Structures are given as C-alpha cells and as structure tokens.
Amino acid sequence: MEYKKVVVDGYGGDNAPLEVLKGIKKSLDEIHDLKVIITGKSEEVYNLILEKGLGLENYARLEIIDAPDIITNDESPTVAIKTKTESSLVKGFEYLKNNEDAIGLVSAGSTGAVLTGGFLKVGRIKGVSRPVLAPVLPTMKGTPVILADSGANMDCKPINLLHFALMASRYAENMFGVKNPRVALLSVGTEDHKGNDLVKKTFEYMKELPINFVGNMEARDLLSGDYDIVVADGFAGNVALKSCEGTLQTLLGILKSDIKSHTMSKIGYLFMKGTFKRLRKNFDYNQYGGSPFLGVNKIVVKCHGSSKAESFYQSIKQAYNLGQSNLIQSISSSVNGIDIKIEE
C-alpha cells in the first residue's frame, strides 16, 4: 500500500505535543492510507505516548523525526526559519520539501514562522505574486466563508488581491465543492465606488477576472453567508477577523458573568444549555480545520495556536484531502491563465 504522508509540527501551539498526538491518533485510526511524520523532541514524544497511554507506540504509520529546538511567537520569523535548523517547524518543512510523497504540513506554531517557512522552504507556485492565508469562518446560514487574506500580506497591490480571489476560488471548489463561488471585495459599503485607493483600483480589474465577482461588501456581512469568499489586504482582513473573534468573546464573557451574578438567569441557563452548546458549536472556528497557506508549492495548513486534538485531527484530514486534490495545479493554471494589464 502506498501511503500519503502528512508532516505535523509536534511542538507548535499552546497544547503541544499532547493534543497534537491525540489528533494524530484520531487521524491515523480513521484514514488507513495516511502516514504521519511528527517532528519534535523524539524521546519526550515517545515517553508521552507511553505515559499517557495514547496507544501510538506500535503504529508503523507514525514516524518521529528528532528536532530538539522550538520556534516561539516572539522570534523574528525570517531569522528563526533561517537559523533554527533543528526546530520542529524547520525540520518539518525540510521533510516536506525533500520527500515527494509528503503531500502536506500542519502546524499550530507562530503564524509568521509558518508563512515564512512555507515561502522560503516550499516556495511559491510560479506566477503567484503573493501566497495568501485563507481561514474559513462559519456563517449565519451554516455555510463557510473564506477570508483571503487574513494577515500574510500587510501592504498589497491590486494584482495580489486578484490572485487571492483566484486562489480562494479554487480552494472553495476543491475543499467544499462550491460551484462558482461568490467572491466579494471587503470595503466600507456595497456600492461600486466605495473604498480606499486599493479597493477602488482592484474593483475595476476584478470585474475582468474569470470568477463569480459579486462586488463590494461591508465587514458587517462577513458572517452573513451571502458570500463564499471575501478578498482583502492582509491588514484589513486581519482586523475583520479579529474584530469578529473579539466581539464574540466579549459578548459571551458578559453573558457568563451576568448569569453568574443573577439567580433567575442561573436557572434560565439550565434550560438554555442546549442553545449555548449549539451556539458554541456553530461558531467553532476549528470545525473546518486550519487555515491553508495558498500559493505555495505544497499544502501548508496553519492551525490556531490554541488548537486541541479535534482541530489537529481536522487539519491533518484537510492536508490529506487537499494534498491529493487538484488544488496546486488548478491554482497554477488559474493564475497563469489570466491576461489583465495592471497599471501600478
């Protein structure tokens, strides 16, 4: 049997390596032609497997590659990727790059380091101006929405946003089977002329792309379910994403503390537990796995730093599926197939 290899950074994220291992276990048990390469402190990992009774010690489809070093969130991503050659992330990228049968990498480590590693070690797809970090968010209608970019590219030109739209369209098709995904441009109003310089210029070019461009949208409708893809520069996209997360947390925080301090509400909460459970599930940003870094030559999935077993499992499955899909080739032909003259 030929195995599909997914590389997992064993020491990325707040809950590594235990939750990483639990996620790997679930993936291996479910997908029988999957092989996982985990990078990290091999002895520690092995001891943890025994100590916690994870039952992974005899798995032939799990390989541990020793990587004694760790890249933290506080380091300069470029310096870390270039110098920390013994880190779990760099070792993982090296494996991904050097092994043809390795189809993807999953990491919950420093976003900057994962992006820089993908860019420097795996490399851009030829023709792609800038790779894009494209998380998937839940919406009111239960359908996913892809936000491209969410923070990989701070200052953008129109050509970058056009490429984001093309790449995210291919991702929506390959990952969710969405036909003709609706692409909108993040702006300050839905009218054609609204926005900053970048949005106004991009709008005109976007109309010429072979995508289903539905026009400008407002940040208030990000979670409406009216769009499959929202395109933005990485700064604005990051602001939108984090504002949503922050409001959600603030609101649930206020609810929680209010309920705690009012007896009637405490009683009410007992009856409403189902509602809150469904709400949390609906808004679980991990239900769709991690955020793919689209535009690099192999599948790279960045998980949230606070990821737990379920999220690692979803992300490994995502890398496994995308790695076997047509995504990279279709991004390449999309990006290289357009013929738009851009004035800079």
Add this chain to the structure above:
Amino acid sequence: MEYKKVVVDGYGGDNAPLEVLKGIKKSLDEIHDLKVIITGKSEEVYNLILEKGLGLENYARLEIIDAPDIITNDESPTVAIKTKTESSLVKGFEYLKNNEDAIGLVSAGSTGAVLTGGFLKVGRIKGVSRPVLAPVLPTMKGTPVILADSGANMDCKPINLLHFALMASRYAENMFGVKNPRVALLSVGTEDHKGNDLVKKTFEYMKELPINFVGNMEARDLLSGDYDIVVADGFAGNVALKSCEGTLQTLLGILKSDIKSHTMSKIGYLFMKGTFKRLRKNFDYNQYGGSPFLGVNKIVVKCHGSSKAESFYQSIKQAYNLGQSNLIQSISSSVNGIDIKIEE
C-alpha cells in the same frame, strides 16, 4: 436669558421626522437654556406635532426652518451638498455657519453628506490635516472607547493619524472627563514592529506626541476596555466597527432563532430576560450619543441612521455640552502645538 442654539436636521435618518421631534422634546424639557432649530418640511413638521400630540406647538425654544428637499444615502455627498441648497442638511449647516450663537448641529442623515457638509460649510480648524469621525463604543468594563477614524478618511498618512490621536484625546477629556486617556494604534499585533507601512511609520511619530500612547493593539481588544482611544485609518477603522456590529447582530440573531425553535430554551429565556436586557443595554451604541466629527470649526454630531428619540436626545445634549466646552480651542492648540518633522 441667553439661549444655546443647537441645529437639528429634521429629515435625516430612517425614523425622521417623528423620532427627531420626540428627541427634541425631551432635550428641551430637560435643558432650559437650550434652543433647537429644526430644518425640514415646515408644514409637515408642524402638522405632525399637532397630530401626534407632541406638545411642541407652543414652545418658544423651538424654531422650524423650512427646507423642502432631502439628501438621500444614494447621492454623491459632494454634489448633494453643493447643489441641494434647499435640503434640510444644507439649510442646517448654513444656519450653523451664519449664526454665532449656534453651537452645534445634529444629523442622522447620510454619513458622507454630513462629513462633506461639515468640511465644506463649517470648515476645518486651522492646522488640522483631516477631520475625523470618532464614534464611542461600549466596552466590557463599562467604560467607553473612542474609535478615530471610523470612516471619514479612506487613505491616510501618518500626520493624519497623529492628528486623530490628538483630537480624540481632547474629546475624551472634554466629553468624558478622562484624564490622560490611553491611546492605542490599531494593528495586527501588540508588538512594536507589527502592522502595515502606515502603522509602522505612524508608530514612531506617535511616541513623540504629548499623549498617553500605549502602543499597538489588536482588533480583538477593541471592546476590552483596556484603551480609551483607538486610532486607525478610516478604512481599517470602519472594518473594525462594522465587524463588531455584524458579529453582535449575527450572534443575537442565531440565539433568537434557536430559542424560538426549542421549547426548553424558550422557558429558559423567560428566566434570563434580565440578562438579555442588560446585555442589549450594555451594547447599545447610542448610549453615548452620536459620533462627533472632530476637527471642524463647530460641533457636528452624526447619529446612526436608525436612531430613535433617545439617541437624538443624547446627541442634542452632546452637542449642547461640547458646544460650550473648550473642545475646539483645545484641539486647535494641540494640533498647532506639536513640532514633529514627518517624512512623507
């Protein structure tokens, strides 16, 4: 007795003119040296006062100025302000400009038109590079946070953001009595080097300003209560503001429909009504009145398009208070008092 005159656009917003009139009534009954000038279709307004029994027909402190035309949200703000000379908004701005004892204007009309009107009719304070629209949002700690800019200036330079910081600091002092307000720069992380080009450049200059600059902040902490003022370009600020509003609406919408379709939750809701009431009150964006347009020569307050009586009342009171405060002079001396060399 010398009256303080506040001009109110009688035909701005979704609920004009009835809710505008109700708000005026409350203001006049509470503030005894206030005189309100309302602009709009005078006959219609007068008939409405009688028909609805608003009790305003004999108020000497209410003056109706006839303005048969209305500026809508769909029009180009600049064209509308220049050509619709008989509109309620332009008539209001003309009154504000030509009468020394008129201290402020309140409108729930088209944001673009209110900003353009303020800029063209009332004029900038000398030295201010760009006026700023600075709404006040509620936070988790119950304190307000001022967002400057929220959408008046799409493309900004560092000097604009520095002026926003200075003007909002003076506003926080005058409006809320906050001493040494904490100013943060909206970015994609709290670290000094994070952000796009604009933020990185502005950060360096911001440190030199005579304000309480606390560094970069992330959009997720906008409602945390850890900052009194958040400074951003109008595009990013608008994205943050609308993402918060949108998430809040989405979340409450999902809660509502879930409660409706589950009997247990319906029962629970009866016990939890107090919690939801307090939540809505805490997140009521109108509790602090409207958004001032800082940097123009008189007080201009923009109310939300969906404003009701309470919000008009709050905004009129806000204009009345700010119009008598030291705000305009202190903005002028702040902005003209700094000596920072900016490389463009």
